[in-house]
Amino acid sequence: LYLKDTFMPVRQKILPGTINLESIKNIPLFFGLSEAEKESLYKEANIYFYPKKEILYRQGDPITRFYLICNGAVKLCHETGEGHEVTNYIRTAGDTMNATAAFSPAGGVHGSNAITVKDSIILDYSIEWLKKIVQQYSSITGNLLSDLSARAQNLELEIKNQNYMSSQQLLACFLTRACVVEGLNPKAFKLPYNKALIASRLRMTQETLSRTLPRLKEFGITVETKNFKFNDLQSLERNLCRHCPGAERCRARQVIQKTLPKDEAITTLCSVS
Amino acid sequence: LYLKDTFMPVRQKILPGTINLESIKNIPLFFGLSEAEKESLYKEANIYFYPKKEILYRQGDPITRFYLICNGAVKLCHETGEGHEVTNYIRTAGDTMNATAAFSPAGGVHGSNAITVKDSIILDYSIEWLKKIVQQYSSITGNLLSDLSARAQNLELEIKNQNYMSSQQLLACFLTRACVVEGLNPKAFKLPYNKALIASRLRMTQETLSRTLPRLKEFGITVETKNFKFNDLQSLERNLCRHCPGAERCRARQVIQKTLPKDEAITTLCSVS
DNA sequence: CGATCGTTTGATCCGCATCAAGATAGGTGG
């Protein structure tokens, strides 16, 4: 850390020249850039020093900046419904933050808090600016970035779901999503895949899936041999959202409630498909 | 499906004009493209019809093509060490396959099999060609794609690990990786974070972490208060790799064995950080 | 010195995996 002798109790802007730029040059994101690109990237960047335990942003804040950690470490965490803290990731030097959010179509808000766990030096850009840079050249590139972002966001959601949802909830999510993806009628549909495949996809055994199916009745889903029926979306919402971590709970709740009155397609709650 | 009346028992090339291109135009990847881009993308694409249960590629095959599903569904699956099949994802219309592999630095081989679970129409491109297209415009874009790809690949690995590894294995992975990321000496180091943070990151309770620490001795890792020591990498390798799904097992094994003789940095086994 | 934080230990419980066996359905050939 190039500034470790200086006492910095609070977030503090670092002016060009104050910091040794060599450390930045070793960051993968800047590999192989043309001089022009480097120039514009350096000019547009904010560089800040953050002491340990400083909050970069809070869950629920609108997403506006793209971060790049030069030095130190940041935890991404959120509060669960039950009140205790869950850390999703620890990001360290060279890692980016908000890359997925930057290129996903919807603007949205942060799903977690970002807090330094060590003294850190972090660089940030306006997302608007970054998006413009990327898309001015080729739109297939922008689309690929969106695709990868969506993929990564789904994976993050899936990790949370796998950890904090019961087999009932996972299965209900899967069925819900299947309706959307496959364009099925929630009032009466047949399984699009055989049960072995679904169990395998949900990372549970066939036996567990088999035992879980009848217990979906508690969630307002009736099952008879291969015929499924969502008949109580309110109950589904109540049960799916219970125990979900903060951001997801809200998202699921909103989504179901929004689709309730129209009672048409049930939108995506869950990453599993 | 535009060709459903035709009987096609095997993979079969579809010539331009045979298929209704409207369905392709609704795919997000092609949104907002310039005419020139569209032109070159359509020209370069292979379009194939695949019947149900057709194998697109096998685990271990070199990665050469980027796929885009127009219609149908594909499962990505692999065999576990114990012999039964695990499905990682089910990809459906509009999803891409190998996007992450296409933009990660190393070429590499497929970590899973891809098999259609319905009759499908799938489009594919050479990865080389796609890479060239993307990088001819701006290298920051290429770097962003690499960053997102790496992120997504780590998330996939994390999902598998969370599901198939014991708390001992997860913790050992975390410590191994911490040595690499933080540049610690495997022969003697202190925890870079406090235990509450680590437990939270590993999605286990503090109590479990506490009980797991002494049991790391079985893996050749000794723990005294806050001092850690890897003293038997062979044992670590044996225990970490046991129960891992195919691709990861091999990767972990190779990585440890490669670092064994030199006994320097232990390379990344696990996505958790 | 008590107070708070970080950590450990013990007792208990619950969900899912595992192993094993039975049930149902779909398809084939006689």
Place this chain on the structure above:
DNA sequence: CCACCTATCTTGATGCGGATCAAACGATCG
């Protein structure tokens, strides 16, 4: 049409890993 077979699915009994609740322990600090 029935007997047979295999694939698919269900049910039961048991065990294990980690969560939960509760309490004790140790360290650091005012």
